[in-house]
Amino acid sequence: GANAGGRGNTRVVPTYKPVETRILVSATRDIPRASVLLKGARLITMKGDEIFASGDIAITNNRIVGVGASGSVTAPAGARVIDVTGKTIIPGFVDTHAHLRVANNIHGAPVWSYAANLAYGVTTARDPQTGSTDVLSYEDQEKAGHVLAPRIYSTGPGVFSAEGIRNLENARTVLRRYAEYYDTKTIKQYQAGNREVRQWIIQAANELKLMPTTEGGLDVKMNLTEAIDGYSGHEHTIPTYPLQSDVIRLLAESGIAYTPTILVAYGAPWAENYWYEKSDLLHDAKLQLFTPWSDLEGKILRRGGSSGAVTTMGQAGWFLDNQYPMKAAGGDIKKLIDAGGIAGVGSHGQQQGIGFHWEMWSIGMGDGMTAFDALKVATIHGARALGLSKDVGSIEVGRLADLVVLDRNPLDELQSTLGITYVMK
Secondary structure, X not given: OOOOOOOOOOOOOOXXXXXXXXXXXXXXXXXXXXXXXXXXXXXXXXXXXXXXXXEEEEEEOOEEEEEEEOOOOOOOOOOEEEEOOOOEEEEOEEEOOOOXXXXXXXXXXXXXXXXXXXXXXXXXXXXXXXXXXXXXHHHHHHHOOOOOOOEEEEEEOOEOHHHOOOOHHHHHHHXXXXXXXXXXXXXXXXXXXXXXXXXXXXXXXXXOOOEEEEEOOOOHHHHHHHHHHOOOEEEOOOOOOOOOHHHHHHXXXXXXXXXXXXXXXOOOOOHHHHHHHHOOHHHOHHHHHHOOHHHHHHHHOOOOOOOOOOOOOOOOOOOOHHHOOHHHHHHHHHHHHHOOOEEOEOOOOOOOOHHHHHHHHHHHOOOOOOHHHHHHHHHHHHHHHOOXXXXXXXXXXXXXXXEEEEOOOOOOOHHHHHOEEEEEX
């Protein structure tokens, strides 16, 4: 707000105390054989249902070299020992649909949206459809250690109908841009044409070893044919609630990874409105430490599409709690994972960092969902959805040491995932 009276304009912002955020980094370019032993925490490993009530994790050169009950893991030579007794350690969070919204055309560091996500425990993020190629530069900067960020993966710009794909050979030509020039390993087919066009695209993607995801687009028939035709991912809610058993079976047996992005639900009020209303973001010190005030004030001070104050792309307002889709959409995720399918947590970049937790909690509100189910979707399922489960998503020997150390046990209360002591990437 501005003070129109007096001399000049006065910026009014809330006061808050910065919080200490500690990010542990095993950086091979600085310490060739950096070793750490995390000792005494509860370990929720995501290796099946494995949980150690008190366990140790040994890490050397960025990877886990030992996991087990406390006292059973040998500390690597010269390891820094960190006592985390009473804490809970889970794998780093994987955001399968993270629009991190970096500024176009100007590359720099730090990038607040990247830092915010990492500080909230998101250690791997895929940005499906960036609109520009800036993210490719940031992927390189992240790999080189020049920008504080999650592990960044991206489809780059989407494959839209404007490509005018005319035949299979033309689809191959378009997708070589991603396979050979952008080197994205993945694409987003964004309603690029009729079913024949979409089949050309997925055939070309398969030949070029690209992992294709999709845009839900409020089109159930299209969504089902994409699962039948072999697309690797489905983005946004399938806009009918609840999904019937034949659709659940199709999604599970097709292997398509379903990321519902309930925060911006298709076919229902956006769940982000629920969390804005239920959360005291105005006095959240950590959020404000990482987020520009201009971003926050446009989202949290006023809600309502006609006011012009909301910057989260519409659908803002107040809704009776029973109008929100969390119970039904999250229940569909429960049925899907019980049937052997794959799901992901996608924050859609609605409120960077904390938004991942909102989406995870929204899934956790589903019929039949447990906190453990929601944490699985946020970690190992997300890793599988991106084809990265050999490196991230679980606490196992050989995996990258991407970890979140929590103050409390999230199996008792899922919303305790916000109580983060350390993030290790």
